[in-house]
Amino acid sequence: MNLKRQAVRERILQAAADLICERGYRATTLDDIARHLGMSKASLYGYFVGKDGILAAISQETMGRFSRALQEIARSPLPPHEKLRRVVHHHVELVLTHRSFLTVFFSEEASLPARFARAMARQKDRYDKGVEKLIQEGIRQGVFREVPPRLVVYALLGMVNWLYKWCDPAGPLGAEEIARAYLDFIERGLLAPKAFQEPQLRRRLLRLRREMDALSQLLASHSAP
Amino acid sequence: MNLKRQAVRERILQAAADLICERGYRATTLDDIARHLGMSKASLYGYFVGKDGILAAISQETMGRFSRALQEIARSPLPPHEKLRRVVHHHVELVLTHRSFLTVFFSEEASLPARFARAMARQKDRYDKGVEKLIQEGIRQGVFREVPPRLVVYALLGMVNWLYKWCDPAGPLGAEEIARAYLDFIERGLLAPKAFQEPQLRRRLLRLRREMDALSQLLASHSAP
DSSP: OOHHHHHHHHHHHHHHHHHHHHHOTTTOOHHHHHHHHTOOHHHHHTTOSHHHHHHHHHHHHHHHHHHHHHHHHHHSSOOHHHHHHHHHHHHHHHHHHTHHHHHHHHHOGGGSOHHHHHHHHHHHHHHHHHHHHHHHHHHHTTSBOSOOHHHHHHHHHHHHHTHHHHOOTTSSOOHHHHHHHHHHHHHHOSBOOHHHHOHHHHHHHHHHHHHHHHHHHHHHHHSOO | OOHHHHHHHHHHHHHHHHHHHHHOTTTOOHHHHHHHHTOOHHHHHTTOSHHHHHHHHHHHHHHHHHHHHHHHHHHSSOOHHHHHHHHHHHHHHHHHHTHHHHHHHHHOGGGSOHHHHHHHHHHHHHHHHHHHHHHHHHHHTTSBOSOOHHHHHHHHHHHHHTHHHHOOTTSSOOHHHHHHHHHHHHHHOSBOOHHHHOHHHHHHHHHHHHHHHHHHHHHHHHTOO
C-alpha cells in the first residue's frame, strides 16, 4: 500500500472510531463517516467494504498493536517482572492515546461479523496466554508469588482496560503517572508490610534486640578490668 | 407495589436484560421482549414507559444493589480492610449472579436518556467515593500502604467489573474462588516478599545467623570443663 493511501486509510479509521465512539456503531452510517471526512461514499468504498469492514479494521488494528508490543517485549532478554512492567506501561499508553479505537474495540465486539469475531477471539486468547506466560515465568523464577496465573491476567487486564471508561486523555493524569501507580499496586498490593501489621513479629524483633543489648552489656562487664 | 406486580416487573427486566445482552439495545424491540414473555405489548406498557424506561430500570436496579451493599458495609463496625474485602466479595458475586443486568449496565450507558444518564453518573461517583473512603480509612489506620486512593479505586473496580467480559457463570470458577484470588492479589500484590528477592537482605540474615552460631560455639568452648 502506498503512503498516501495508507494515510487516507488511517484518517478514515480515526474518523469512524470517533463517530462510533460518540454515537454507537448502529447509529453511525457510512454517510456520516464520509460527510465527516468530506469524502464521497464511493471513494470510502475504495478503501473498505462497507461499515463492517471499517469496524473489522479498527478491531484488527487495535489487536495488532497489542500483539506486536507483547511479542516484542516477550522476545527481549529482560527478566519477567521487567517484561510485565513494560506490557502494563504499553497497555496503559495505548488505551490513553488511542481511546476511541479502544472504546470501539471493547464496546462493539458484539457488532463484529461472526467469522471475524471468532478470529479476534483467538487473537485475544493468544494475547492473554502471552501475558500468562510472563506471570508463570515470574513465579518459576521466584520473583512473583504463587498466584493463579490466569485469574491474575484477567485482573490485570481488567484494571488497564477499564481505563477507557473513566480516564480523560485531556485530564490531569498522564499515562506515565497512571502506569506507575498501577504497577506499584500490582506489584506490592494494598496491605502495609506484614512487619508493621503483625504486632507479634515486631515484638519478637524487639525482644531479640533487647536480648542482644543485655548480652553485650554482660560481656562488657565480664571483660571490665 | 403489590407482590405479584413486583414479580412480573422483575420477570420483564430479566427477559429484557437477557435479550439486550444478546442482541444489543438498539436491535432489541419492545415486541421482542413482549413475545419472549408471552405478554402483549400493551400490558408491558402497564409496567414501563417504553424501552428507555426498561433500560433505565435495569440500570437503576443494578446501581441500587451496588449502593445498598456498600452503605451497609461502610456502616458496619468492621476495620477498613475487612470492609474492603466484603465490598470486593459482594461486587464479584453481583457481577456473576446478575450477569445480563451488569452487561447491559456497563455496555449501554450511552443509550440511556440524557437526564437519567446524569443521575446515574452521580450515583456511580458516590459509589466510587464510598470505596475511596474505605481506602483512605485503611491508609490512615496504617493497614494499607500510602497509595493514591482514587487510582486504586479505579484499578479495583476495573478488575471486578471486567469479570462480565470473561467470566462464565456456568464455568468452573465460582464467585467465592474468584473473590479469594482477587483479594489475595489486591492485598499482597504480585511480587514475592522482598526478603526472598533481595539477595542482599538474605545475605545479611545469613551472616547474622553464622555470627550467632560462631558466638555460641565460642561460649560453649569457654565454659567447657
